[in-house]
Amino acid sequence: MTQLDGVFRREWGPAVATIARWSGDLDIAEDAVQDACAQALRTWPSDGVPSNPGAWLTTVARNRALDRLRRESSRAGKELAAVFEETTARDNGRELHPVRDDELRMMFTCAHPALDRASQLALTLRLISGLTVAEIARALLQSEAAVGQRLTRAKHKIRQANIPLRVPPPELLPDRTPHVMACVYSVFTEGYWSTGGPSAIRDELCDEGVRLAGELCSLLPADRDAHALAALVLLHDSRRQTRVDDDGALVPLDEQDRSRWDRGRIARGLDQLRLAEGAAGPYLPQAVIAALHATAPSWQLTDWTVICQAYDRLLELGESPVVRANRAVAVAFRDGFDAGLAALDEVADDPRLARSSIVASIRADLLRRAGRSREALHWYGIALESDNVSAPAAAFLRRRITELTPEMPSGQL
Template sequence: MANLDSVFRREWGPVVAALARWSGDLTVAEDAVQEACAEALRTWPRDGAPDNAGAWLTAVARNRALDRLRRESARPGKELAAVVDEIRARTADREIHPVRDDELRMMFTCAHPALDRSSQLALTLRLISGLTVAEIARALLQSDAAVGQRITRAKNKIRCANIPLRVPSAELLAERVPHVLNCIYSVFTEGYWSTGGPSAIRDELCDEGIRLAAELGALMPADRDAHALSALMLLHDSRRRTRVDGTGALVPLDEQDRRLWDRSRIARGIEQLGLAAGATGPYLPQAVIAAVHATARRWDETDWNTICTAYDRLLAIGDSPVARANRALAIGFRDGFAAGLAELELVAEDSRLARTNTVASIRADLLRRAGMPAEAAHWYRVALEANTSEPGAAFLRRRIAECGA
C-alpha cells in the first residue's frame, strides 16, 4: 500500500494535467484520475503493477471520463459523439499521455491571478501535488469542509470565467511567471514558517514546495528566477532539522548546530544559484542571503556586508517593510547594534507591519545584544502578544527569562 501511495502521488499531477487538457474540465479530470487510482488499488495487488503506471492510469482515467460524459449528457447520441470527437481532436492525432507541457499548463492555471492566494495554494496542492482534501486541511490548519469548498469554488471560477488550461502567450509570460513562482513559494513558506498551530515546521509542505520548484525549473530551464527560487528554498531547507529544539521551540540561526545542516541540500542550492545568475526577480537576492548563512562555518564568520548589499538589491526590486526590518538587523551586525536600532526606527511605524511582531522581535534582539536586557524584555513581551505560533511563543518566553524578567 505504501508503495502504491508513492506511485499515485508521483503520477497524480501529470495524469490530472493530461486529462484536464484532454477534457477541458478540471473536475472531470480530477474525478476520473481518482477513479483510476481506485481501480489500480483493486487490480494491481492481484495482477501486478504495469510497467508504465502513468500510461495505465491515464488510459483508465480517460475511459472513466468518457463514461461520465455519456452518463451525464442529456444530448442525443449523435451530438454527444460530436462532443467526444471534439475532445479527442484536442490531442491532435496522438495518444494522450502525461507530458511536461501539460504540467506547466496546470501550474499556470492553478496560479492564475484571477484566483486569490488561498485558492491558488489549495488548488495547487490538490491538482498538482495530489494531496487529499484532508491532508491539505491539516497542512493549512483549516477544516476539511472549508478546503473542499475553496477548491470547488476555484474550479467553478476557472470554468465560469473561461480561464484557459494553457501556458500564456509570449507577451503575457513575463507577467504570469511571477504568479506561479509566488504560488510555489507559498507552498514552501506554509511549511517552513508555520504561523499557527503547535508545530513550527510542516515537512510535507516544505518537500512539496521544493519538488514543485525543481519541476518548474525542468519545465522552464531558461527561467533564471525559477532557479533562484529553487536555490532559496533548498538553502533554507538545509537547516530544517536544526530550527526547533527538543521541546518544539524555535532555535535562532546563531544557536543552530551547523554540523547537522544538510550539506547535499546546500550543494544543490549553490548549484541552482549558479543557474540563477542574472535573474531579475526578488528570489535571487534572498537566495544570496541564504547562501551566505549556509556557507559560513561559524556565526562570527558571517559576511554581513554581502547580506546588506543583497537586501539593498531586494529593496531596489520592490519595497518590503519586512525586508527593511531584516536589513536593519543585518546593519546592526555589520555596523553596530545602535546603527541597527536607528535603521529599524525608519520602518517601525509602517502600517503594513502593524499586525506582526517583526519590529518588536528585531528591536528586542538588538537591545539584548547591545547589553540592555530590561528594555529587550519589554519588547520581547510586545512580540509575544502579537505572536501566532506556539513554537515562536516558547522561544520568546525563553528570551524573556534570559533577560532576567
C-alpha cells in the first residue's frame, strides 16, 4: 500500500492536469482520477503495477470522465463524440503553446486574476500536487474548514465565470508567473518538510518541485527569479538524503554528514544562483541562505552575518512572521543566544503563528544550546502539544526531551 500511495501521489498532478485540460471541468477531472486510483487499488495488487502507471491512470480516468460527460451532456451522441475527437486531435500535436508541460499549464490556468491569491495557491496545491485539505491547511497556516471552503468557492467561480481551463496568451504569462513560482516552491517545501503522514520527506514532491522549477527556467530563460527559485530548491535538495537517519528520524542541519551532500546538485544550484543575480523577488535571498549552508565547511564556520543580511532583505520584500522566527536563529549564532531569544520575542505573539509550533521549537532549541535545560524542557513540551506538529517532528521533540531529562536534578522534573 505504501508503494502504491507513492505512485498515486507522483502521478496525481499530471493525470488531473491532463484530464482537466481535455474535459474542461476541474471536478470531473479530480473525480475521474480518484476513480482511477480506486480501480488501481483493486487490480494492481494482483495484476502488478503497470510499466507506465501514469499512462494507465490517465487512460482509465479519461474513460471515466468520458462516461460522465456522456451521461450529463444534453448534446446528441454524435455531436459529443465529435468534440472528443477534436480534443484528441489537438492533444496529438495540432495545439501548440509555449507551455508544454500539462502541470505548468494548469498552474498558469489556476493563476487566473479572477481568483484571489490564497485561492489560487490552495487550488493548485490540491489539483496539481494532490495535497489533502489538511496538508494545504498546514502549509497555509489556516484551518481545514477555511481551506475546504476556499477550494469549493474557487471551483464554483471557475464554473460560474466560465473561466477557460487553458494557458493564457504568451503576453499574459509574466503576470501569472509569480503565482506559479509560489506553487512550485510550496510543492517542494511540502516534500522537503512534510506536514503530514509518517515520513519527514516525500521524495515524489521534492522531485516534482525540482523538475517544475527547471521547466520554468526553460520556459522563461531570462527570468532571474525563475533561476533563483531553481537555485533554492536544488541547494536545499542537495541535503535531502541526510535529513533523516536509517530509521527515518529527523537529523538537524548541524548534525548532518556533509560529506554525503549531493555535490552535483550544489554545483547546479550555484550555477542557477549566478544566473539569478539581480533578481528582485524573495527567492534570491533564500537561495543565498541555502548556498551559504551548502558551501560552509562546518556548522561553526557558517557565515551567519551574511545569512542575517539575507533575512533582512527578505523582510524588506514582505513582512513574514516565519521569516522573523527563522532570522532569530541566525541572530543567535551571530550575536549570542540571548540576542536570538530577544529577536524571537518580537514575533512570538504574532497571531499568524498561533497554529504553528515554530516559535516554541526554536525557543526550546536556543534555550537548550544556552544550557538552560529546565526552560528548554518546558518549551519542548509546548511545541509537542501543538495541534499541527507532524509525526516525525513530534518524534524529534520527544528525543530532545529524553536527551535533556537525565541532565535535570530529580527535584526539578
